[in-house]
Amino acid sequence: MGHLMRQGTSAGKVALAVLSLLLATLIWGKGLQESFSRPSVVPKLSMRQQEISLLAAPAVPNSLKPLLIGEKPKSNLRKILRDLPLDQLEDRERLILALLEPSQDVRRSTLQKTAENESLSSIQKRLLESSTDKKNTQFILNDLAKIKNDPLLYQLTCFALGGNEKTCVDGLISKSMFLRLMFSQGVPVIAVLLGSGFLIRQLWLLLRRVNASWPGLVALPLFPIDMVLLVAGGFVVLGEVLFPALVAPITETLTKDIGSPLKESLRVFLGYIAMTIPPLLILRQQLGSLKGLDLPKNGWLQWRLKPFGNGLVQASHGWLMVMPLVLLTSWLMNSLVGDQGGSNPLLELVLKSQEPLSLALLLLTTVVFAPLFEELIFRGTLLPVLAQTLGRSGGVIVSALVFALAHLSVGEFPPLVVLGLGLALLRLSSGRLFPCVLMHSLWNGVTFINLLLLG
Structure with a gap:
C-alpha cells in the first residue's frame, strides 16, 4: 500500500505542486504588500x-x-x-x-x-x-x-x-x-484575568510534570506534497484567485439591484463560499484516494462531535488561555513598530453596517463558515500531516504560520500566529477537531459582538 501511495508522487504531481507553491508565494507576497495600503480599523x-x-x-x-x-x-x-x-x-x-x-x-x-x-x-x-x-x-x-x-x-x-x-x-x-461600555471593556478584562490564571496553572503543572498525556495523533496518510496541492494550489491559486474571478460576473449579476451595505455583505458571503469550493473538492479527492485503508475510529479528521459539553469546555478553556497572549502580542507590536494597518475589511464592514440581513450574512460568514472551513483545512488536515513529518512542535509552528499568512495582513500576522498556535495545541491536546471549530467560532463571535456594540 505504501508503494501504491508513493506512486502517486509522480513527476507531474511534483511539477504541479512546485508551480502551485511558486504562484501561491507570488499571490500571498502581493497580498501582504497590499495590506500596507489598506487602512487600519x-x-x-x-x-x-x-x-x-x-x-x-x-x-x-x-x-x-x-x-x-x-x-x-x-x-x-x-x-x-x-x-x-x-x-x-x-x-x-x-x-x-x-x-x-x-x-x-x-x-x-x-x-x-x-x-x-x-x-x-x-x-x-x-x-x-x-x-x-x-x-x-x-x-x-x-x-x-x-x-x-x-x-x-x-x-x-x-x-x-x-x-x-x-x-x-x-x-x-x-x-x-x-x-x-461594560461589555466591550468588561468581557476582555475578565477573559484576560481568567486566561492568565489558567496559563499560570498550566505552567505550574508543566514544571511539576503532572500534565495529562495527550492522545495519540491520527493523521491522514498523505504527504507534504499533498498539503502543498491542497493549500497552495486549492486554497490560494484556485480558491483566492481563479475561482472567484470566474464567479465574479455571477455575483455581480445577483447583486446589481441591491443597495449597500447589503450588497457588500452578500458579495463577501458569496465570495467566501466560492473560495472554499476548490480546496474542498481537492480534499474530497484526497480522502477518496484512501479507500481501501483501514478507517480509524472517529474517521480521518477526528471531528468527534460528542460529548458536546466537553468540547465546549475545551474550546472555552483554549479561548481564555489564548486571549491574554494575543492581546499582549498586539500591544507589543503596536508599541515597538506601531500600527501597520492592513485590517481585515470585514471588520470595517461590520462596524458600519446596520441592516439586520447584512449583519446576518456577515455573522454566518465569520462565525459559522470561516471556523468550519479554516479548521478543516489547517487543524483537521494540514497540522496532523505536518506533525507526522516534522514532529508535533514543527507541525504546530508551521501550520500556525500558514494560517496567519492566509489572512494576508502584515499588521495582524503576529496575533494570528499566536491564535493559530493556540488552536493547534487544542487540536493536539484534545485529540478532536470539533473543539477547535468552537474555539475559532467563539473568537470570531466575541469580536463580532464587540464590533456591533462599537458600531
Missing part, C-alpha cells in the same frame, strides 16, 4: 470607544469613571481625531472634531470644507453663523431634529448651540452606552 475602534465613553459619562458611577471612561473623554476623542489626516475624515467625524475644539478659530477652520450630507451641511452652516440665537430652546431642538439618530453629534451640537444638560443629554441613551 484600530483608529476607528478607538474613536468609537471614546464616543461611547462620552455618551455614557452621565450614567457611569463616579467610582467607575477612572476605569471605564478616564478623566478626559472629550480630550481623548479630540486627540484621536486630530491624529487622523483632516482630508481623510468623514463629514461626521470632521464635524465632531470641530465641536470638540475649544478655540472658535480652530473650529471655523475645521468646518471650512462643506459637508455633502444635507443634514450635516445644515448643522455646519448653523455653527458658522455668528448670530445664532443660543437662548431659544425650541429653535435649538428644531435645528437638531435631522441628526436625532446620531446621539453624540446631537449632544455636542446641542451644547454648542447653547442648550443645557436637560435639553441635550438623553438619560436612556447614556444608560444604554454605559451597558455597552
